[in-house]
Amino acid sequence: MTIRKIARLGEPILRKSASPVAPDALGQAWLQTLIDDMVETMRDADGAGLAAPQVYAPWQLCVIEVVDNPRYPNLSPIPLTVLINPRLTPLGSTHDVLLDEESVTMYEGCLSVPGLRGRVSRPREVRVQALRPDGTLMDERWSGVRAAIVQHEVDHLHGTLFIERADSATLCFTREYERYVPLAERVVDGRAGT
Ligand code: NI
Numbered sequence: 001m002t003i004r005k006i007a008r009l010g011e012p013i014l015r016k017s018a019s020p021v022a023p024d025a026l027g028q029a030w031l032q033t034l035i036d037d038m039v040e041t042m043r044d045a046d047g048a049g050l051a052a053p054q055v056y057a058p059w060q061l062c063v064i065e066v067v068d069n070p071r072y073p074n075l076s077p078i079p080l081t082v083l084i085n086p087r088l089t090p091l092g093s094t095h096d097v098l099l100d101e102e103s104v105t106m107y108e109g110c111l112s113v114p115g116l117r118g119r120v121s122r123p124r125e126v127r128v129q130a131l132r133p134d135g136t137l138m139d140e141r142w143s144g145v146r147a148a149i150v151q152h153e154v155d156h157l158h159g160t161l162f163i164e165r166a167d168s169a170t171l172c173f174t175r176e177y178e179r180y181v182p183l184a185e186r187v188v189d190g191r192a193g194t
Contacts, residue, residue, distance in 0.1 A: 001040040004055040009113045009161070013053050018060045018157040020085045026135045031061075035082055035133060038063045046071045047111045048078070049149050051156030054112050060085045062153035064146075071109065074183060078146050083138070086130035088154050090123035091141065098123065099190070104148045106187040107170070107177060108162040117177040118166030122151045124190055144189045 007014055025031045034057055042050040046069055051062040066078040092102040104124040107117045125143040128150055132138055142150055152162055163171070172181070 001036045003044045004037050004041045006041065006045065006050075006111050007054050007056055009163075011056075011112075013056055013058065014112055014156070014161065015159040016053065016058065017159050018051075018053050018058050020060050021131070023131075023135075026084070026131065026133065032133070034059070034061070035063065039065070039080065039082075042111075045111050048072055048075070049153040050111065051153045053156055053159075060157045062086065062150075062157065064149055064153060066145075066149075074187060075145055078149070082133050083128070083130040083150070083153070084133065086128060086150070086154050086157070088151060089127040089129075091125040091127055092123060101190045103190045104144055104188070105190070106145065106148055107172075107181060107185075108148070108152055108166065109174075110152070110162050112156075113161060113163060115174050116163070117170075117172055117174065117181075118163060118168070119170035119185075120148070120152075120162050120165045120167075122148050122165070124148075126151060144192070145187055 038050050042063055048066050048069060049064040052059045062083050065080040066075050098121055102124055103121045105121040108120045109117045124147055126147045128140050128142050130138045
C-alpha cells in the first residue's frame with residue numbers, strides 16, 4: 001500500500017465532479033489498489049474520511065473510518081466503510097430551512113483544507129445507497145456524525161468543500177479551534193438524547 005499525496009485547496013480536481021466507477025471495474029486490481037491506498041492515506045493523515053478526488057483520482061469513491069482519531073477525539077467509532085458511486089437522500093421533513101432537531105452541526109475540517117475548521121449544519125439523517133467493493137448494494141440509514149461525515153465526503157465527489165457549507169463567521173484555525181470552541185459546541189446532534 002502507498003500513502004498518496006493529498007490535493008489541497010486550489011487544486012482544480014477538488015472542484016470537478018467525479019465520474020461513476022464502471023461496474024466492470026469492481027474486482028480489478030487498479031480499483032482495489034486505489035481503495036487500499038485511500039485507506040492508508042486517510043489513516044496516516046488522521047482523517048475521518050477521504051474521497052478519491054482528494055488523491056487525484058476522478059472517481060465516485062470514498063472511504064470513512066473513525067477509530068481513536070486525534071483530530072476528532074470526541075467522536076464515537078465508525079467502522080471502515082468503502083462507498084462506490086454513493087447516492088445520498090436526506091431524510092426528514094423537506095423544509096427550505098433545516099430545523100435544529102433535524103440537523104447535526106459540527107466543526108468540520110478537511111485534509112484538503114489543512115489547519116482550518118468551520119461550523120457546518122447538515123441533515124442529521126440520510127439514506128446511503130452505494131456499491132460495496134464486492135459488488136453488493138448498500139442501502140442504509142445513517143444519522144448523527146456519521147451522516148455528517150458521509151455528506152462531507154460525497155460533497156467532494158461533486159466538487160464541493162465544507163468551506164462553502166460553513167458559517168463563514170465560525171471559520172478558525174486548529175489552534176484557535178482547540179482554544180476557543182467549547183467541547184459542547186464542536187458536535188451538536190439536534191436529536192441527541194431523544
Ligand atoms: Ni474533506
